[in-house]
Amino acid sequence: MEDITTQAHANFPPSSAYAWSECIAWWFHRVNSPPGEAAIRGTLQHDAAEALILHGKTDGVFTQLTTDEQYLVRQYVDMIKLTHQRMEKRGFDHLSNPTIEERLILPPIYLEIYGVDPNDLFGTVDTKIHALPYELRIIDLKTGRVPVSPYENPQLKIYAGLALLNQQPQYTFEELKNTAVQLSIFDREGQINHWVTTGAHVIDYVMTMINRIQTIKSLSLARLTPEHYNPGEKQCKYCSHLGKCAAAMAANQTAVGNRDTPPTEISPEKLYDIYNQIAQVKTFCAAVEEEVLRLSLAGTKVGDLKLVTKRTHRAYKDPVTAAEKYEKIFGEAAFTKKLKTPAQIDKLIKLAGAEGSVECLKNLHDETWHKPLVPTIGTVDDKRPDFVREDNAIEYFGKDD
Numbered sequence: 001m002e003d004i005t006t007q008a009h010a011n012f013p014p015s016s017a018y019a020w021s022e023c024i025a026w027w028f029h030r031v032n033s034p035p036g037e038a039a040i041r042g043t044l045q046h047d048a049a050e051a052l053i054l055h056g057k058t059d060g061v062f063t064q065l066t067t068d069e070q071y072l073v074r075q076y077v078d079m080i081k082l083t084h085q086r087m088e089k090r091g092f093d094h095l096s097n098p099t100i101e102e103r104l105i106l107p108p109i110y111l112e113i114y115g116v117d118p119n120d121l122f123g124t125v126d127t128k129i130h131a132l133p134y135e136l137r138i139i140d141l142k143t144g145r146v147p148v149s150p151y152e153n154p155q156l157k158i159y160a161g162l163a164l165l166n167q168q169p170q171y172t173f174e175e176l177k178n179t180a181v182q183l184s185i186f187d188r189e190g191q192i193n194h195w196v197t198t199g200a201h202v203i204d205y206v207m208t209m210i211n212r213i214q215t216i217k218s219l220s221l222a223r224l225t226p227e228h229y230n231p232g233e234k235q236c237k238y239c240s241h242l243g244k245c246a247a248a249m250a251a252n253q254t255a256v257g258n259r260d261t262p263p264t265e266i267s268p269e270k271l272y273d274i275y276n277q278i279a280q281v282k283t284f285c286a287a288v289e290e291e292v293l294r295l296s297l298a299g300t301k302v303g304d305l306k307l308v309t310k311r312t313h314r315a316y317k318d319p320v321t322a323a324e325k326y327e328k329i330f331g332e333a334a335f336t337k338k339l340k341t342p343a344q345i346d347k348l349i350k351l352a353g354a355e356g357s358v359e360c361l362k363n364l365h366d367e368t369w370h371k372p373l374v375p376t377i378g379t380v381d382d383k384r385p386d387f388v389r390e391d392n393a394i395e396y397f398g399k400d401d
Contacts, residue, residue, distance in 0.1 A: 004118045014123040017154035019235035021212050024228040028221045029241035042143040048073045050100045066319040068338030075190045092131030099128045104162035114210050125159040133175035139184045150195040156183040161206030233279035242287045307387040308378035314342040314369045322368040342369045
């Protein structure tokens with residue numbers, strides 16, 4: 001189907017569907033921050049996987065990946081090929097080749113019926129394989145550190161629903177609703193998890209999201225009422241209103257209202273309520289820490305708190321360059337599935353042998369790693385070194401326009 005979207009990202013992104021569907025106010029207070037280092041690294045890995053599957057080569061993208069990232073991409077590509085082979089053996093009549101990084105949009109007929117914009121809801125699926133009207137598989141590569149489950153995953157359900165809706169009129173609505181849908185997450189550890197549902201479930205979910213979009217678009221920030229605020233860990237995490245949100249404050253107060261009562265004296269029912277609020281309170285506390293850090297870096301005094309240098313592990317300045325250098329010297333000994341840590345390389349240096357070569361290796365090692373200077377907040381009696389760096393507020397929070 002012709003792509004009629006005109007934006008790089010949807011107005012209502014599937015990746016944050018849980019937040020804007022659970023808390024209407026979130027959409028008006030969302031934080032549109034530039035992609036961080038982890039997101040940039042993830043994009044490179046997705047690009048490498050796409051090039052490898054479509055063209056059998058990476059067109060130089062691999063040179064920008066660490067050894068660990070290259071290993072993950074190859075695992076992901078091998079898994080997709082194996083999945084397709086297994087579906088071939090099952091003898092499906094209409095088995096598609098895997099489609100990679102395909103943009104899925106709402107068909108024009110639904111845009112017209114529901115009165116939504118083409119840019120409101122669309123997404124790019126990592127991998128789609130289908131043998132319609134029998135089976136649809138959506139596979140998502142997640143390179144982040146936080147585990148993600150495919151179970152009732154809003155992003156993957158939207159992808160699957162859009163994929164099925166775009167198969168009309170080739171297949172009837174009833175045929176598509178009876179399709180078996182498998183949603184899969186392939187994570188950074190090379191593990192894949194699946195969840196199986198029906199076409200009816202994912203199509204109904206897309207329709208529910210369209211209705212929620214209509215509701216949000218009928219409102220404005222000035223017209224929001226308390227009922228539009230629904231605090232929770234996921235939706236509060238990237239919300240600029242968290243520090244001012246009365247609903248979040250009330251939820252936090254409910255959770256900590258029994259702070260003077262030992263947990264052993266709280267009823268199981270109340271413990272259950274408090275337990276479900278722990279993540280929300282942690283999110284709020286993290287937002288408080290971030291605001292204190294921002295003010296301190298900008299030069300605003302917050303009580304007797306001060307900036308200190310956070311204790312960090314050594315890290316490679318450029319993992320790719322370091323991997324190339326150590327591979328020439330230590331060969332496979334410098335790697336497990338990825339380049340060994342600086343501390344592990346220290347042990348290899350000690351085992352190297354001659355004193356002159358050890359000194360040479362030590363100098364090389366010192367050139368390839370550094371200890372990042374990261375600010376954090378400490379009390380007045382904190383013994384860690386004070387954090388002093390020019391323009392540190394600009395570096396950590398960007399320059400005001």
